[in-house]
Amino acid sequence: xxxxxxxxxxxxxxxxxxxxxxxxxxxxxxxxxxxxxxxxxxxxxxxxxxxxxxxxxxxxxxxxxxxxxxxxxxxxxxxxxxxxxxxxxxxxxxxxxxxxxxxxxxxxxxxxxxxxxxxxxxxxxxxxxxxxxxxxxxxxxxxxxxxxxxxxxxxxxxxxxxxxxxxxxxxxxxxxxxxxxxxxxxxxxxxxxxxxxxxxxxxxxxxxxxxxxxxxxxxxxxxxxxxxxxxxxxxxxxxxxxxxxxxx
Amino acid sequence: xxxxxxxxxxxxxxxxxxxxxxxxxxxxxxxxxxxxxxxxxxxxxxxxxxxxxxxxxxxxxxxxxxxxxxxxxxxxxxxxxxxxxxxxxxxxxxxxxxxxxxxxxxxxxxxxxxxxxxxxxxxxxxxxxxxxxxxxxxxxxxxxxxxxxxxxxxxxxxxxxxxxxxxxxxxxxxxxxxxxxxxxxxxxxxxxxxxxxxxxxxxxxxxxxxxxxxxxxxxxxxxxxxxxxxxxxxxxxxxxxxxxxxxx
DNA sequence: CGCCATGTTGATTTCTATCAAATTGAGTGG
DNA sequence: CCACTCAATTTGATAGAAATCAACATGGCG
Numbered sequence: 001x002x003x004x005x006x007x008x009x010x011x012x013x014x015x016x017x018x019x020x021x022x023x024x025x026x027x028x029x030x031x032x033x034x035x036x037x038x039x040x041x042x043x044x045x046x047x048x049x050x051x052x053x054x055x056x057x058x059x060x061x062x063x064x065x066x067x068x069x070x071x072x073x074x075x076x077x078x079x080x081x082x083x084x085x086x087x088x089x090x091x092x093x094x095x096x097x098x099x100x101x102x103x104x105x106x107x108x109x110x111x112x113x114x115x116x117x118x119x120x121x122x123x124x125x126x127x128x129x130x131x132x133x134x135x136x137x138x139x140x141x142x143x144x145x146x147x148x149x150x151x152x153x154x155x156x157x158x159x160x161x162x163x164x165x166x167x168x169x170x171x172x173x174x175x176x177x178x179x180x181x182x183x184x185x186x187x188x189x190x191x192x193x194x195x196x197x198x199x200x201x202x203x204x205x206x207x208x209x210x211x212x213x214x215x216x217x218x219x220x221x222x223x224x225x226x227x228x229x230x231x232x233x234x235x236x237x238x239x240x241x242x243x244x245x246x247x248x
Numbered sequence: 249x250x251x252x253x254x255x256x257x258x259x260x261x262x263x264x265x266x267x268x269x270x271x272x273x274x275x276x277x278x279x280x281x282x283x284x285x286x287x288x289x290x291x292x293x294x295x296x297x298x299x300x301x302x303x304x305x306x307x308x309x310x311x312x313x314x315x316x317x318x319x320x321x322x323x324x325x326x327x328x329x330x331x332x333x334x335x336x337x338x339x340x341x342x343x344x345x346x347x348x349x350x351x352x353x354x355x356x357x358x359x360x361x362x363x364x365x366x367x368x369x370x371x372x373x374x375x376x377x378x379x380x381x382x383x384x385x386x387x388x389x390x391x392x393x394x395x396x397x398x399x400x401x402x403x404x405x406x407x408x409x410x411x412x413x414x415x416x417x418x419x420x421x422x423x424x425x426x427x428x429x430x431x432x433x434x435x436x437x438x439x440x441x442x443x444x445x446x447x448x449x450x451x452x453x454x455x456x457x458x459x460x461x462x463x464x465x466x467x468x469x470x471x472x473x474x475x476x477x478x479x480x481x482x483x484x485x486x487x488x489x490x491x492x493x494x495x496x
Numbered sequence: 497c498g499c500c501a502t503g504t505t506g507a508t509t510t511c512t513a514t515c516a517a518a519t520t521g522a523g524t525g526g
Numbered sequence: 527c528c529a530c531t532c533a534a535t536t537t538g539a540t541a542g543a544a545a546t547c548a549a550c551a552t553g554g555c556g
Contacts, residue, residue, distance in 0.1 A: 160340055449503095458546080
């Protein structure tokens with residue numbers, strides 16, 4: 001849909017192949033989605049010089065909320081949950097980072113959320129100080145970062161409406177429609193399957209519900225023939241129902 | 249507390265005097281809080297040349313979510329609620345803008361929320377296109393905008409935790425502590441009174457509650473001698489209780 | 497003085513959380 | 527290949543917090 005950037009993607013690895021460590025930025029399949037799309041060839045080469053590839057395995061922690069943010073990341077494959085925790089163990093997932101998403105928009109020393117790999121994750125890593133210096137010299141990169149930040153802010157406002165004003169059913173429907181949209185964007189084409197790599201507890205913590213409510217609502221939707229639960233996700237049967245009930 | 253910016257404030261007008269139309273930026277009492285603090289004297293003069301003062305009376309609408317954002321605003325006095333509405337009338341207030349706050353961080357054409365004056369409001373208005381051009385030429389202004397955006401993002405995440413995971417009592421306690429902090433920052437000194445210029449319905453729509461629950465919880469807190477309800481706001485009796493129960 | 501918006505209080509319902517138990521399923525080792 | 531284990535998920539029964547429905551009070555203002 002927005003594949004009109006003039007960038008032809010090379011052959012992909014696997015069903016959803018993305019950037020592979022050792023690859024060249026020119027062949028980065030999520031570049032058009034990332035902050036890097038603001039850069040020209042020279043700048044890209046320069047940035048590539050200061051980039052390191054990181055790999056995090058499923059269930060590992062990239063960083064904790066109290067950690068100092070020494071590095072910033074450009075996610076190239078996999079899914080990360082961004083978590084805020086309360087002292088008594090309650091948690092709120094403020095977002096899921098997908099390929100193309102950037103971690104480290106804030107110019108503060110401290111992460112204010114922790115990042116946990118939901119699946120195996122690959123990311124370009126930059127030293128924060130180096131990246132900040134570079135973006136300070138490249139107004140269009142700074143502008144791109146700012147665009148990302150304000151876009152995130154708008155998504156955060158959507159999410160506030162969801163958390164504050166939607167019913168459990170509306171929350172689930174909105175979540176599924178959102179995930180469908182996001183995967184379509186990342187993969188570049190629509191898939192029948194809506195991937196849900198995160199567990200029910202993560203969905204619950206994202207939507208401000210309990211795991212039991214998430215399970216009940218999804219299974220009720222299946223009984224009502226609105227969707228089918230499949231390995232790795234769900235499939236819409238009654239897409240119209242979801243367009244109707246999803247909000248924001 | 250953070251009044252160490254070397255800027256001495258002139259005599260203030262009234263109990264909480266702020267920028268007055270016709271005033272010079274040099275005498276703007278909220279400049280240290282605003283995006284303008286990134287600017288030197290020459291830049292300030294230039295910006296002042298393109299600024300217009302706006303006044304909005306209580307209950308008036310600055311703009312609606314579907315409106316095109318032709319202007320951006322720097323709030324100099326008063327309180328504004330930022331509202332997202334659902335088709336069926338449900339609404340979520342995503343924030344209250346106080347003096348020093350900036351409306352128009354996003355670089356998009358469309359506001360995604362509406363802004364309604366809770367009290368009489370004064371603001372510096374800039375034509376968006378002019379302001380954007382200027383900030384594109386002034387990396388430190390762009391950086392300041394980006395700092396504002398990421399700060400807002402962090403506040404939005406706090407708010408997600410509140411909406412998704414706190415009880416009604418914790419929501420109210422957190423809200424009151426937040427308002428206390430924000431007013432202290434704006435006014436430059438602590439006040440016994442915590443101003444609540446917004447109505448109970450606004451508080452409810454901010455916290456994802458109903459007006460009845462807000463009323464009940466606040467009045468129960470008064471019965472429990474945690475606070476007293478006074479004209480224009482509330483006063484803490486048991487400050488320790490609030491520090492204890494407020495989260496984020 | 498009385499009007500209307502705003503806020504408070506009470507009774508009841510409802511949605512979702514909580515508590516509890518059964519089921520599934522992926523991974524492991526015999 | 528199949529039994530076993532453990533985590534994740536589903537399902538059921540019940541409780542509880544906040545919403546809803548319904549009056550009533552307050553208070554600013556013409």
